[in-house]
Amino acid sequence: MKPLLLVEDSDPDAEALMRIAKRLPLPVPVVRVRDGENALDYLYQRGEHVAAERPVLILLDMHMPGISGRDVLAQLKADPDLRSIPVIIFSSSLDMGDVNGAYASGANSYLFKPEVGPQLQATAEALHAFWFKAARLPEAQESEA
Amino acid sequence: MSPSVSDADLSVCDREPIHLLGGIQPRGVLVAFHQDTEAVAVVSANAAALLGAGPDALLGQPLSRVLPHGLLARVEAGAGPGPVTVEVSGQRCSALLHDSDGLRVLELEPLTDEDAGTSTEETALGAVQRLVSPLARAKGTVALLQHAAEAVREVIGYDRVMVYRFHADFHGEVVAESVREGVDSFLGLHFPASDIPVQARALYTRHPVRLIADVDAKVVGLVPPLLPGTQRPLDLSGAALRSVSEIHLEYLRNMGVGASFSVSLLKDGQLWGLMACHHLTPRKVSAARRQACEVLARLLSLQLAAEERGLEAAAQARRASLLNVLVLPNLGERSPARALEAQAPLLMELTGAHGVALVLGASAGPDASPLLLGSTPSADEVRALVAWLAERELPDDVLHVDRLGDVYPPLASRADVAAGLLAVRLDPAVPHFALWFRPEVARTVAWAGNPNKPVRPEPGHERLRPRASFDVWREETRGASQPWSLQDLEAARALKGALVGVVLRHAEELAQLSRELARSNAELDAFGGTVAHDLKEPLRGILQYSSFLQEDFGPTLGEEGRAQLESLMWLAKRTHGLLDDLFEYSRLGRLELSWEATDQQALVEDVLTTLGARLQEGRVEVRLPRRLPTVECDAVRIRQVWANLISNAAKYQTAEPRWVEVGFVGPGETRPQAARHISAPYLFFVRDPGIGIAPQFHEAIFELFRRLHPAQAYGGGTGAGLAIARRLVSLHGGALWVDSAQGKGSTFYFTLGEGPRS
Numbered sequence: 093m094k095p096l097l098l099v100e101d102s103d104p105d106a107e108a109l110m111r112i113a114k115r116l117p118l119p120v121p122v123v124r125v126r127d128g129e130n131a132l133d134y135l136y137q138r139g140e141h142v143a144a145e146r147p148v149l150i151l152l153d154m155h156m157p158g159i160s161g162r163d164v165l166a167q168l169k170a171d172p173d174l175r176s177i178p179v180i181i182f183s184s185s186l187d188m189g190d191v192n193g194a195y196a197s198g199a200n201s202y203l204f205k206p207e208v209g210p211q212l213q214a215t216a217e218a219l220h221a222f223w224f225k226a227a228r229l230p231e232a233q234e235s236e237a
Numbered sequence: 238m239s240p241s242v243s244d245a246d247l248s249v250c251d252r253e254p255i256h257l258l259g260g261i262q263p264r265g266v267l268v269a270f271h272q273d274t275e276a277v278a279v280v281s282a283n284a285a286a287l288l289g290a291g292p293d294a295l296l297g298q299p300l301s302r303v304l305p306h307g308l309l310a311r312v313e314a315g316a317g318p319g320p321v322t323v324e325v326s327g328q329r330c331s332a333l334l335h336d337s338d339g340l341r342v343l344e345l346e347p348l349t350d351e352d353a354g355t356s357t358e359e360t361a362l363g364a365v366q367r368l369v370s371p372l373a374r375a376k377g378t379v380a381l382l383q384h385a386a387e388a389v390r391e392v393i394g395y396d397r398v399m400v401y402r403f404h405a406d407f408h409g410e411v412v413a414e415s416v417r418e419g420v421d422s423f424l425g426l427h428f429p430a431s432d433i434p435v436q437a438r439a440l441y442t443r444h445p446v447r448l449i450a451d452v453d454a455k456v457v458g459l460v461p462p463l464l465p466g467t468q469r470p471l472d473l474s475g476a477a478l479r480s481v482s483e484i485h486l487e488y489l490r491n492m493g494v495g496a497s498f499s500v501s502l503l504k505d506g507q508l509w510g511l512m513a514c515h516h517l518t519p520r521k522v523s524a525a526r527r528q529a530c531e532v533l534a535r536l537l538s539l540q541l542a543a544e545e546r547g548l549e550a551a552a553q554a555r556r557a558s559l560l561n562v563l564v565l566p567n568l569g570e571r572s573p574a575r576a577l578e579a580q581a582p583l584l585m586e587l588t589g590a591h592g593v594a595l596v597l598g599a600s601a602g603p604d605a606s607p608l609l610l611g612s613t614p615s616a617d618e619v620r621a622l623v624a625w626l627a628e629r630e631l632p633d634d635v636l637h638v639d640r641l642g643d644v645y646p647p648l649a650s651r652a653d654v655a656a657g658l659l660a661v662r663l664d665p666a667v668p669h670f671a672l673w674f675r676p677e678v679a680r681t682v683a684w685a686g687n688p689n690k691p692v693r694p695e696p697g698h699e700r701l702r703p704r705a706s707f708d709v710w711r712e713e714t715r716g717a718s719q720p721w722s723l724q725d726l727e728a729a730r731a732l733k734g735a736l737v738g739v740v741l742r743h744a745e746e747l748a749q750l751s752r753e754l755a756r757s758n759a760e761l762d763a764f765g766g767t768v769a770h771d772l773k774e775p776l777r778g779i780l781q782y783s784s785f786l787q788e789d790f791g792p793t794l795g796e797e798g799r800a801q802l803e804s805l806m807w808l809a810k811r812t813h814g815l816l817d818d819l820f821e822y823s824r825l826g827r828l829e830l831s832w833e834a835t836d837q838q839a840l841v842e843d844v845l846t847t848l849g850a851r852l853q854e855g856r857v858e859v860r861l862p863r864r865l866p867t868v869e870c871d872a873v874r875i876r877q878v879w880a881n882l883i884s885n886a887a888k889y890q891t892a893e894p895r896w897v898e899v900g901f902v903g904p905g906e907t908r909p910q911a912a913r914h915i916s917a918p919y920l921f922f923v924r925d926p927g928i929g930i931a932p933q934f935h936e937a938i939f940e941l942f943r944r945l946h947p948a949q950a951y952g953g954g955t956g957a958g959l960a961i962a963r964r965l966v967s968l969h970g971g972a973l974w975v976d977s978a979q980g981k982g983s984t985f986y987f988t989l990g991e992g993p994r995s
Contacts, residue, residue: 102774104781111785184773207810208780 097147098124099131099164100182101156105205109151112216119224120148128159132167135174147177148229151219152199154183154190162197169198176230180219255436259463259470260456261478262449264521265330265346267459268295268303269337269471275300275309278340279464279471281478283457287325287345292460300343308332312343320524322348331524335475338464342471344478352523378544382413385512385537390415392529393498393522395514399423400502402510405720406430407438408710412510420517428706429713432488433511442508444475445501445534446527451519452489452496456480477524489515496520498527500534504542512537552724585611587732588659588725590673594619597669612654613674621647626660627668634662635729637721639675649716652677657718659725661733671732673725675718679711772816779809818957822941825964830871837865837879837921840872841899844880848887857887858896865901868919870989874965878973881958882923882985889983890927898924909984911976917988926982935975939963962987 096118100106106124113122123145125131131152134141150168154161161181168174178200183190186204194202206215223229261267266287269279276299280292288295288303295303305325312321312332320331325345333344382400390398397420400413407430414424433441441447457480463469473479489497496516502509512534522530584593592613607619614622625645626636637659642649645658657675662668783806791799838861845852845859852859879899886897902908902920912920930938941960959973966973970990977983 102778104778107785108781111788184777205777207813208777209784 093121094145094148095121095123097131097134097150098122099126099128099150099156099161100124100153101126102153105153108208108212109216112213116217116220118220123147127156128161128164131164132159135168149223150177150179151182152179153205154181154185154194162193165194165197165199178223178229180223255482256440256472256474256479257470258456258473258480258482260458260480261473261476262451262480263454263457264450265344265478267342267344267476267478268300269340269342270300272336272339272341277303279459279461281457282460287328287330287347289326296460304343309343320528322525333477333524337472337475338467340471342476344476346477346521346524348523349521352525378541378548379413381537381540381544383415385533386413386415388533389500389512389514389530390417392526392533393514393520395496395498395516395520395522396420397423397515399513399515400510401513403438403508405722407433408713409433409510426707427710429710431709432706437482437485438508440474441499441501441511442503442506445503446477446531447479447481447497447499448477448522448527449481449486449489449497450521452486452494454519477527493517498522498530500527500530502534502541503538504545509538509541549724582610584671584732585673587728588673588721589719590657590659590675592654592674594670594672594674596620596623596672597663611674612676613672614648614651614655618648618651618655619672622658622672623668623670626662626670631660631662633730634665634733635726636660637726637729639678639718639720640716641718642716652716652718656716657721659721659729661729663733671729673729675721677715678717678719679714773813776809776813776816780806780813783809815957818961819941822957822961822964825961825968828874828965828968830874830968832869832871834867835870835872835875836867837875837901838867840876841865841879841883844876844883847880848884851884852887852897855887855890856893856895857890858894859883860896860898862898862900865899865921866903866919868989870969874968875989878962878965878987879923881962882987885958886923886925886927886983886985890925892926896926898922900924909976911974911984912986915972915986915988917971917990920986920988922984922986924982924984929979929981929983930975930977931979932977935977938975939973 096113098106098109100109103126106126110122110124123134125134125141130141131150133139134144135147137144152161152165161183165179165181168177168179175198179198181194181199181202182205183194183202184205185191191202203215203219206212261281263283266284267279267281268277268284268288270277276297277295280288280295282292284295285291290303300309305323308323308325311323312334314321320333323330323332323345328347330345330347333346335342386398386400396417398415399411401409402412403409409428409430409432411423411426414422416422459471464471492515494515495518498514498516500512502511512530584595585591590611592609592611594610594613595608596619606616607623609616609619613619622645625647629636637657638644639657641655641658642652648655654676655674656677657673659673659675661671663671783802786794786802787799794802841861883897883899887895900922902912902922904918908915908920939959941957963973966987966989971988973985973987975983975985
């Protein structure tokens with residue numbers, strides 16, 4: 093089952109999203125990695141992520157220590173094999189520079205990480221409604237093993 | 238009948254060997270002899286009168302046969318070069334001894350009865366006493382010179398004693414004078430340098446005293462006229478009896494002078510001036526009196542040197558203090574140009590100029606008016622001069638001329654104000670200058686004397702008169718200013734240095750400010766970035782886990798537990814909000830406003846729609862007495878200002894009825910007292926009848942996070958709203974302030990600028 097890849101360094105935010113995903117429920121499992129390096133390892137099936145499944149959707153935090161979300165995004169979108177995976181930026185930054193930069197690097201949408209509580213719930217629901225109900229996700233290019 | 242002197246003779250004055258004229262004045266006898274054999278080598282033609290034998294009989298004789306026994310020994314034992322009184326052929330004489338051309342030269346001058354009878358020491362001492370009295374010292378140079386002139390006249394009894402002072406170009410000026418009643422005054426007379434030629438000045442430096450006891454006296458020749466060894470006359474430089482140039486005698490005769498006596502005034506070994514004394518009839522001055530005058534002159538010179546050093550030190554101190562005033566550190570609000578303009582009178586004093594033009598800052602440029610002070614050329618002339626100066630290479634950035642017309646013909650006709658120019662370039666990059674002007678020197682000098690009446694009119698030598706001298710000097714100095722002294726140049730350079738310091742300091746301050754701004758901006762940026770993430774993240778975490786707790790264990794927590802959890806979340810949210818505000822505030826400085834004509838009415842209505850629920854909840858009535866105008870601003874930002882002011886006004890009210898009035902004062906309308914100083918066309922306000930703000934907090938409320946009330950009171954703002962609003966307004970070039978009193982409601986006023994500030 094192809095998962096949703098959640099790249100998020102904040103434990104409480106990741107946990108909150110997992111909880112929401114469980115409640116919705118999301119049609120796909122959520123796999124979480126906590127930084128950019130692990131995200132790339134996962135996508136390229138390296139290191140401890142050798143057996144990683146190709147995700148159908150990536151939820152990517154921008155501000156992370158080390159390799160930032162922006163670096164991960166740029167690398168993905170420059171890769172002909174990976175660029176078709178939709179990437180949703182999930183960030184606490186309202187800075188228009190960050191927003192424009194993300195789209196310029198090929199982000200498929202940019203979501204502001206809302207306040208904790210009902211707004212977060214609402215955002216997660218909207219995300220679910222759009223990407224898993226309204227939109228069609230790209231088929232995986234490779235056949236499943 | 239003396240030979241007449243032509244102008245051509247005057248021009249060769251400079252080359253006349255005045256120390257080798259080969260004659261002495263008839264008031265004494267000269268005997269020169271060999272040091273070793275004491276054989277007489279040269280003797281004056283009048284020797285017989287005193288020595289009882291003519292030159293032919295005396296030459297080659299040992300001195301012991303010529304002079305009374307022991308006379309030479311007594312003279313030799315005399316202290317220093319001073320005269321010794323001796324008896325020769327029954328006459329009391331003063332004897333002077335000096336060396337010249339390898340010979341010993343003895344000069345004998347018979348004493349007058351006046352001198353023979355009394356001690357000159359007392360007279361001399363009295364004069365010296367007078368000169369060095371504290372009274373004389375206390376009154377400055379002019380008074381000192383006046384005292385000296387009077388003291389000398391007392392010693393020698395002449396009709397006129399003048400103190401000449403040489404200027405840098407060696408032209409002379411009579412700066413002090415003591416005259417007998419009824420004698421012409423020469424005070425203020427200037428005469429050209431050629432009146433006292435180079436070699437005369439050199440001689441006066443080496444031998445400070447000269448006496449011509451009778452201008453009509455026949456010169457007495459020397460025997461032999463030429464020295465066998467050198468084939469020229471005996472060098473009489475050091476001889477008191479030396480005869481003088483016929484030209485000089487002519488000059489004196491033309492002035493109606495019968496006797497002349499002068500003493501050099503030396504300062505630091507340089508000829509500073511002369512004490513020049515005239516008697517209308519022939520008059521001798523004994524060697525002792527001459528010496529007394531010489532002592533006086535030396536004392537005077539010492540005094541003058543001290544005096545001048547004192548003056549220089551005082552001037553230096555004055556200049557330093559001027560510079561200090563000019564470069565006061567209070568330049569926070571003022572550009573160097575403005576600071577200088579304020580000190581223009583001091584600038585003139587700095588170099589002793591009659592006019593100053595400042596071309597810098599706002600007064601520079603082809604269309605700007607230079608700042609002119611005192612006597613200067615016109616603004617157009619100054620601008621043209623600056624354009625010319627800007628093209629020139631100025632060594633050390635300074636140009637000084639005392640004949641500006643010669644180098645810059647356009648101002649040749651303006652010698653009345655600008656014969657002299659001292660220009661300092663203040664900035665290598667732009668043509669900024671400080672210019673000092675001086676008028677033609679002759680214009681600044683008036684001489685009231687009239688020694689023009691020809692005393693002995695003789696055709697062909699009208700030139701040899703003081704008036705002619707004065708006219709020659711005036712002609713020579715036509716178009717020339719008083720030369721700029723070293724001190725003037727130093728002062729100008731110091732000013733430049735100080736100015737450059739000021740400009741640099743000003744630039745330095747600006748640079749410092751912008752560095753600090755850049756640093757604080759960078760810090761704010763970094764802070765902003767941090768705020769956006771690292772600081773907010775733990776708060777999000779607290780909120781998240783609190784909400785997990787609520788979700789998962791809410792029912793089992795109990796009333797108190799749930800309340801504590803609520804408080805925890807409120808605090809976290811509030812801190813989160815503070816950080817958001819701070820982040821927003823930090824970004825304001827780098828905000829690019831997008832100016833457009835904005836209907837303020839629409840803006841306020843939009844704000845009221847957003848705030849609607851809150852206003853209703855608080856039962857606050859909004860009053861909009863008249864439609865607001867359309868003005869240029871950044872709509873998004875000013876909407877934020879309105880929102881902040883209106884929500885504050887609604888918030889800080891307790892008593893009913895609650896209302897908020899939104900209005901404006903337009904162009905030409907009467908302004909309220911609190912806004913009378915405002916010149917902006919539109920003045921907007923938000924008024925409420927609420928709790929008000931005590932005057933001591935009228936500025937504090939605009940500080941970031943400055944709160945006057947507990948955080949939970951009045952809807953719990955973070956205290957950033959007004960700081961942000963003020964910053965937004967000032968970004969627009971406007972101002973935001975409050976007029977309020979405790980319990981009397983508040984009115985917040987703001988203005989907007991005229992458009993984007995470049």
